[in-house]
Amino acid sequence: xxxxxxxxxxxxxxxxxxxxxxxxxxxxxxxxxxxxxxxxxxxxxxxxxxxxxxxxxxxxxxxxxxxxxxxxxxxxxxxxxxxxxxxxxxxxxxxxxxxxxxxxxxxxxxxxxxxxxxxxxxxxxxxxxxxxxxxxxxxxxxxxxxxxxxxxxxxxxxxxxxxxxxxxxxxxxxxxxxxxxxxxxxxxxxxxxxxxxxxxxx
Numbered sequence: 706x707x708x709x710x711x712x713x714x715x716x717x718x719x720x721x722x723x724x725x726x727x728x729x730x731x732x733x734x735x736x737x738x739x740x741x742x743x744x745x746x747x748x749x750x751x752x753x754x755x756x757x758x759x760x761x762x763x764x765x766x767x768x769x770x771x772x773x774x775x776x777x778x779x780x781x782x783x784x785x786x787x788x789x790x791x792x793x794x795x796x797x798x799x800x801x802x803x804x805x806x807x808x809x810x811x812x813x814x815x816x817x818x819x820x821x822x823x824x825x826x827x828x829x830x831x832x833x834x835x836x837x838x839x840x841x842x843x844x845x846x847x848x849x850x851x852x853x854x855x856x857x858x859x860x861x862x863x864x865x866x867x868x869x870x871x872x873x874x875x876x877x878x879x880x881x882x883x884x885x886x887x888x889x890x891x892x893x894x895x896x897x898x899x900x901x902x903x904x905x906x907x
């Protein structure tokens with residue numbers, strides 16, 4: 706991350722505190738490509754290093770904001786349909802291949818994909834709108850969305866809090882974490898598929 710972006714986010718969080726965390730997570734999960742994850746990491750880092758924020762409140766506020774943001778994205782996708790998704794893809798330069806991969810995951814694994822999408826860079830941003838376009842039942846979406854938000858926010862916040870003193874090293878590790886997380890998610894999907902699609906024993 707560039708020094709200028711780092712300093713901007715640092716000043717933004719220092720100035721607006723929990724509101725900055727809420728806004729960044731809300732926008733990212735509603736479908737806007739803003740650095741929500743980086744903001745969450747930096748807020749947790751500041752909670753550790755400068756004690757301006759409390760980690761517990763960061764987790765609570767970020768979880769609520771992420772969940773609400775995804776519900777906004779879901780509503781936009783549900784009522785806007787594929788024309789909105791097409792304009793969204795063109796506006797934010799999201800590849801057609803990325804959307805197709807996300808659609809296949811949703812079609813094959815259903816609501817559990819909402820949970821897993823939190824840990825896949827890129828898919829996290831448009832998971833809500835895509836679920837709405839695919840007409841996923843809202844109750845299922847809401848449950849898996851909240852659970853995914855709670856786990857993801859807690860993990861990222863703890864990483865930022867306990868390793869924030871080594872920011873440069875942590876950023877490098879997190880770059881690799883997306884790859885490792887993607888591999889782990891793949892094996893988890895395979896496990897869930899085999900568990901719930903196992904042929905009945907006669």
